[in-house]
Every structure is written in structure tokens, then in C-alpha cells.
Amino acid sequence: MPTRIEKAFRIGSVSALVLFLGACAMVYRSTKRLIGINHLVEHSQQVLVNMEGLQSALDEAVSSTRNYVLSGDESNLERFAKAKPSMSELLGRVRSLTVDNPVQQERARQLEPQLAATFQYWEDAIAKRKEGASVAADQLMSSARALGLMRDDRQLLVAMIREENQLLGLRSREAEASARRAIGIELLLGVATLAILAWAYFFVQMDMNAKAQALKALQESEEKLRGAHDDLNTALRESQARARDSAELSNLGDLLQSCQTVEEACNVSASVLPLVLESRPGALCITSPSRNIVETLAVWNGCSSSEQVFGPEDCWALRRGKLQAVADANSALRCVHVSRSLTRGYLCVPLAAQGETLGVLYIEDSTPELTSSPGPLRLRQENLERLAAAAGERISLALANLKLREILSNQSIRDPLTGLFNRRYMEESLTRELHRGARKNRSVALVMLDLDHFKIFNDTFGHQAGDMLLQELSTILKTRVRAGDVACRYGGEEFAVILSETDAEGARLCLDKIRAEIKHLHLHHRGQALGAVTISAGVAVFPGHADTAEELLRIADQALYRAKREGRDRVLLGDPS
16 A cells, blocks of 8 residues: 555646646647737728838829929939829738728728829829929918818828737736746646645655656756746837837927928937937937038937037948948047047948938947857847938938928029029018008008119129029118018019018118118129129008008009109109008
8 A cells, every 4th residue: 555655746746737737738728819919909000000101102202293293303203103102002912911800991992082182182282283283282272172072181191000009018917927927827736836835845845856856847847947048038028119219200200291390300310219219319310402511410328429510421322322331449440520539339321312311320338348248139220220310211211301391492483593582472571561560550662672774784794694693683682671570583584572560761761871882882804894884763651551452462563653654763652652
């Protein structure tokens, strides 16, 4: 018969074995469930990537259509032609990936005809621009219906992205909870198993070697389970970090697309990038229009290791057009603009879009030198470089769009020869100033001025000399009127100036000073003196002379021609209507 020790050994061994197998089964179920949840998290990330791609393709279609309507540059038609099939393909992927989500399926179904209607508006605008009806094309693009369709498209996309982000967060939390439960079960059953084995060991002292071997095997199994759980927890943390990074980058892109100026885009980047780059110090440096200097426009987290102003040749990233990562402070590839006081590594990400270098994103890194770093530190450095490159792409695209928007805006309101505002802008500004003057009970003066005998001047000295004279007159007007006033080239040698909050006498005195300065100009062209130049001007004032823009223009023009008839080189006030 079995002895009492043998019975105790058997009971303890069987109990421990049962608990161990139960722990393995429960841990296996928890692990399997965690893996399934991770697959769902990856699925949500794929949906978000395609939705963001769809949003980028929509922005590309809007940008290319508007650019073509405004500038007539046919390279935008190729961008537009690529955007439409890309959006169809991405929408198809979204519908395929969200087949298990009726809400997202319904939104995708609503989005498809809306996008088709929006594209029809864009194609109609492009067709009108091709026919030469640029104003009609612009009106079509700016119509309430077209803007409403684009707004509805964006709202649906934003709603879909928000829904998928919420679903991603829910699944991530569920995965974390499942991991916690698995660890708790493992620890509880492990403690129970160890207790029973300890109890059996107390009764089986004579079989110490066999017990030690069994305990060692159990410990090895537990170590393997812990290793598996550690790997799963690491994978979960990485997945959550990637989801968070993707959300922050998407938020950065959305905010940058809403910016109106380069300064605003730099400020937005300075507020969002610390979240993306784990609070690392950094700076955003922009290349000047002359391309000979790079100036720091935004700094965050106390970054002071990069020069405020430096040349493009001082940065290896700008020289090579590639991301520059420096881990060794004494590296031969250290950028000249980085201070010698910096002992840590740093990154320089070149900002470039559409073949143009826009600046550099500079980031200090607290990672130790990579020459002796283990695998996790190298992975951390690679992740930093990936995030920095992704942020740089979004900033580059936003800066390029802002610069293009500024160029197109200037082209639409500026005279190319003189740099003054054009006639269209003057007429819009005059209407606006008259409304403001009526509201504040303030006067507004309109001056029409003309170069005397300009045709004779052109015939005598040539058109190049005439252009130089127009530019000199424009320079004087720019420097002699106030910042809030509007100086424009009305047409040919005729100019107009809107003087806000100025009465008739003040306008006459201002123009008399300008007239005297022009009269005393000593111009030379190709070594030849061009002689004296005079101007004639007419002044009309709201509300004394007229209440409408058309009447003011007419009265100022009549005063100008009266000044011509009375001998030129004078400033005359208009007669009230």
C-alpha cells in the first residue's frame, strides 16, 4: 500500500498538475483573444490610413482644380486626372474594410455620389477655364453649391475618421484589459500552484532531487509564459504608440491645412510637434525667398542649440536633400549651424515639396550614441526618424500650398510691372472703404493721376525707359502713402490712390508733395538723361462729391482731365455732382 508520504506526493502532484494545465488553458485563451483584438486594431489602422489617403486625394483634387482655374497651368490637370481614380480606389478599399460596420458602410455609400457630384462641378469649372471663361470657372468653383458639396464631403470624411479613431481606442482598451486579466490569472494560479507544491515538498523530503527537478521544470514553463506575455505587452504598447502617433500626425496635417500664413503654420507646428516627438526640443527653420539664408521661425521646449540664422550650406540635410541623423557629438558630419555645446545627438529633416527646398526641421535627441546601443535603443531611434520624416512631409506640403496660395493671390491683385494693386483690387477696395466711411461717418478721398505727355516720352526714349518711369512713380507712391491707403495702377500711365479718413484738402496736399517729388526726379536710361517728368491729378471725396464708387471715379477723372486742359503739372479738386 502507498505510504502517507506517497499519498501526499500524489495528491500534491495531481493538484499542481491540474492547476498548471488550467492556468495554461486560461492563459492560452486570453492570449488568443488578445491576438484577435490586435488584429482588429491593425484593421482599424488600415481603415484610417485609407481614409486619410482619401482625404489627401480630395485635397489634391480641390487644389489642382483651383490652381488650374486661377493660373491656367495645365500641369494641374494631370494632378486632377490622377486624383479621381485614386479617390475611387481608396473609397473602394474603405468600403471593403468596413463591411463589418454598417454605420461606416452607410457613410461610404453617401460619400460616393457626393464625390461624383463634386467632381462634376470641378470638371465643369475646368471645361469653362479651357474655353477661356476663367471668371465663370472661378464663380462656379466659388458657388454655394460647390462649396456646400466640398464641405459635406469633408464632414463625412471627418465623421468616418472620428468613428474609426473611437473604434480603435475601444479595441486598444479592450486589448489592454484582456492582457491585464491574463496576467492576473497567471499570477493567481501560479501562486496557488507554488503553494500546493510547497506543501507536497514538506511531505516528500526524502525525494528531494525529483521534487527539485519538477520545480525547475515548472519555473522554466512559467518563465516562458512570462516571456510570451512580455512580448505581447510590448507589441500592444507599440501598436498603441503607433495609433497615437498616427492620430497626432493626422491632427497636425488637419491643422496645417487650415493655416492661412507661413507664420501661422510654424506656430501650429511648434504646438503640436512636442506631442508627436515625445517632448524633444526642436526648431522649425524656413528658407528665405532669396534662398541664401535659413531663418528659425519657431522653437519649442527650450531648444537653443541651433543658430537663429544660417546658410543652406551649413546643414548637411539641406545639402543632401535627405534626413541627417547624428549620434556622435564629434562626428565629421555635424552640421555647422548646430552649437558645439550640444553633447547629445540630433536630427535634421529637410523640408521640400514640388522640387523646392523650403527649410529644415531640427530635433534634439536624448538617445545615447548608437555605436554601442542595444536593439531597443536602435528601434527607438528608427521610430524617431520615422515620425520626424512623416511630420516633415506634412509640414512641407502645407508650406508649399501656402506659398503657392500667396503667389496666386498676389498675381490676382498685383500689377506685374509696378507691383502696385491692379484695377480690380482698387474697385473692390473703394467699395469697401466707402461702406466703412459711411458706417464711421468718415471721409474717403479718391485720387486719379496721370503722367503728362507719356506717349511722347515713350516715342522719344523707348518703352524700356517708359517702364522704368512707371516703376519709379510706383516706388514713390508706395513710400509716400500710409499703410492703410491703397495705391494701384489703373491702366497704362494712369494711377489711382484711395486715401481713407482724408478730406479734400488733405488729399490735395498729399498729392502736391508727390507731384513736386516726381517733378524733381533726375532719371537716366542707358547713360541718357530723360528730362523732367510731371503728373496731373484729380481728387474726389466721399461724401462731399459723391456717395458711390462710380460717381467718385467719374468726378476724379473729370478733375484729372480738367488739370490736363489747364496746363498739366497740377492737382485739382473735383466739382460736386
